[in-house]
Amino acid sequence: MDPILIGAIGAGLAVGIAGLGSGIGAGITGASGAGVVAEDPNKFGTAIVFQALPQTQGLYGFLVAILILFVFKTAPAWAMFAAGLATGLAGLSAIGQGIASSAGLGAVAENSEMFGKAxxxxxxxxxxxxxxxLIAILLLVGVFSGAGATSIAALGAGFAVGFAGLSGIGQGITAAGAIGATARDPDAMGKGLVLAVMPETFAIFGLLIAILIMIIL
Amino acid sequence: MKKVKAVIFDEYIDDVIRELHETGLVEIYDLSERLEDYEWNSILEPSSSAPYIRDVTGLLIKVSKILDLFESVNPKSSSISDFLNPKPIEKKRVPNSHNDVMNYVKNIVSQVDKDVETLAEKLNTLESEKSKISQTIEQLKYIYNLDIDLKYVGDGKFVSVYVGLIPEEKINKLKNELENETNGYSDVLIGQKNDVNDDKVPSVVIILNEYLEKALSILRKNDFEKLNVGDIEGLPKEAIQKLESKLKEIEKEIESIKEKLKTLAEKWYNELLVIYELLNIEKERAEVYTKFGKTERTYYIELWTPKFNVDKVKKIIEEKSNGYCEIEVSEPDEPEEKIPVLLNNPKPVKPFEMLTEMYALPKYNEIDPTILIVPGFLLFYGIMLTDAVYGLALTLAGLWMWKKIGQVSEGAKKLGYILTLAGISTVVMGIITGGYLGDFLKQFLGIDIYKMGLALVNPLGESLFIKNGPIAILGFAIAVGLIHLLVGLVVGFCENIKRGLVEDAIINQGIWIFVILAVILLVLIKVLAPGSLMIGLGILLISIAVAILASMYKGYKENGIMGALLGGLDITGFLGNVLSYARLLALCLATGGLAMAVNIMAKLVNESVPVVGIILAIVILIGGHIFNFVMNGLGAFIHSLRLHYVEFFSQFYEGGGKKFIPFKSNREYTTTN
Known part of the structure; x- marks a missing residue:
């Protein structure tokens, strides 16, 4: 069977799941954006900027789909599938980013000096x-030639980094809280960052296991 | 920071304050809290605002009223060219002594007032007359088809006549009740329904005054809506016409007054902005007195000032008070968190202070990380955007912001400077990785720069020099990350040693420095002497074991057994910090990859759609690349910041200092030089 046939599934997963995440995330930010603009129409530009943040995941999904379909079409079939899976699932972090951006937008609407921090x-x-x-690209360019990157085992790498990427939702919730804290007390920035980075630990575990699967098998 | 304490004779205090306000060298310490203390209270009493504050606020209110009036008749228009190329405001030279300033201000205010006052009053009366007439017209419109001379309407000597509206269904009831209660000494004339009011009919009620009270209550009960037509004569139709022509006249008059005010606004507006600013400066000066302490004939003030300004400040106080003063300079006598902090970097680094401030100012006596941010920030930005054309666009945008908008906005100037440098870094990185609008050259012109050897590394494949581009960049990113962390750790180590916290220095920074050095050693061994790889590996394992044990010990000291277990996981945090730098590769690829996606789409459209395909392709190219540039330009900026705030700062920097806010006159429209 032509590997691109399975690769196409990966491309679909990349755009589809990441698009789902970005859609929800941008929707959450958009809702608070609509409220902010109703209060002050001049804040439209700010609202657009914050709403753009959770849309990047969808773009990454789109990028990987294009890479699978046009650039790395000769990569191993399962590598393409896993690449799409990794980008797609990890793209669900956009939901968390939407929550954080919506809090950020609220803070900036109150006090425009918060822009950078938010x-x-x-x-x-x-x-x-x-x-x-990152994992998607490593799979596609064929850095590793073992079974972990070329056989069905590659899906394991995709699942690892993909599902661990859902930690982004938790991180978004913490970040939203930290934005509120920083808006009240600017000195809370450093400590807020430390707390907000905690949920990332699990994404790093996922990343490590994904790399190990590709290297060891 | 130093604290300057001075006792100044009251005759000269204002001169001293004025000069300090102009030079902006000091922050004034607020003594009011301390003066509540009994001991202080027995020698000093709190000072109130300077006596001229009432004069100043009075004038301020007046000026802002006139400014509002001018702005309402002559709204400011801002064109796009003003935005793209803002003109710096021409500063007006003004006097500085209080009396001169007040005379200057009063002179202008009286001139403007003379011109404006009568016009403004007239405008007011005309406006109110206008609204009154419009209201009457509104009322008359309800009864425009009623055939009665309005001069009869009102309370007469024997009979009262009312015009009004009555709900259609109540007409008969009203007629009957009136007839009964007034013994027939009343009459209700019903007019024709018209289209202004749907369900109510215009009507006239005539009542003999003797029965007025009873009749009025009947009218109210039956929802008769009385209309107030005032003293108007003639049929409603004619009256409406007359009033409308009068309204037009008034409107014309209002227009002409507004025209006159507009010419006045053009003449005086800028001058008023000048005196508005002057008055605000005077107000600020008058209000600062509340921070002082006072005796019968002297004022006591305390000032924060940076070390290098102490002599200047002393000189100002001595000169302006003619020597009638007593000055003492001391080290900060407050707890550290109350001492203000002023960053003092060389000029090329100064704009980057805004990045430090965005996180948090350093605590008093903490290291200023600004200069450490600069190289990393620019390098990371360049790697993440990596496109020569995008870089050029960013450089131009940055230059425009720095040179043009920077003339009117200090923030834009700093940001423009940073973006310009970031743009240059992006161009360099773009050339190294061969990114010119992604792979535009290859897709449309068939030029493969990687095969020609014009670029060092291909982020998506192989080049003449490096076989596997992505892995090379990943390795580079991790290496840069390790070095970046090493710098942060070394700085933190030295800081802790300087404060005498040797144990903290070793546990928090020393062990990780050891781990990073072991990794570097391993790489060196692998390159130089592959035979003894095992030794390097051994050293690395030992360093990691030491690091885990040390962080367990640290955890145990803080939180007992549980802390020790959690401390053992610190190694993953360290690993996370290192791996986080892998985003350099991912974002570098994202820019190039999305640019390529735009090119591929444009090419597909161009080849598959006949005739208009080429136009569509150009639209996709322009729109797509602008979008990609903005998204990734923003992303590169924030992710560079993140690598510094989260990974880099956590090694050595805490922050949380109080900003030095100079007592400085804010002059946008004026200058004293």
């Missing part, structure tokens, strides 16, 4: 999606 917090839950993208 941005930094809102971008935290994107790490998971980036890890997913």
């Amino acid at each position: 941005m930094v917090f809102s971008v935290l839950p994107e790490t998971q999606a980036i890890y997913g993208l």
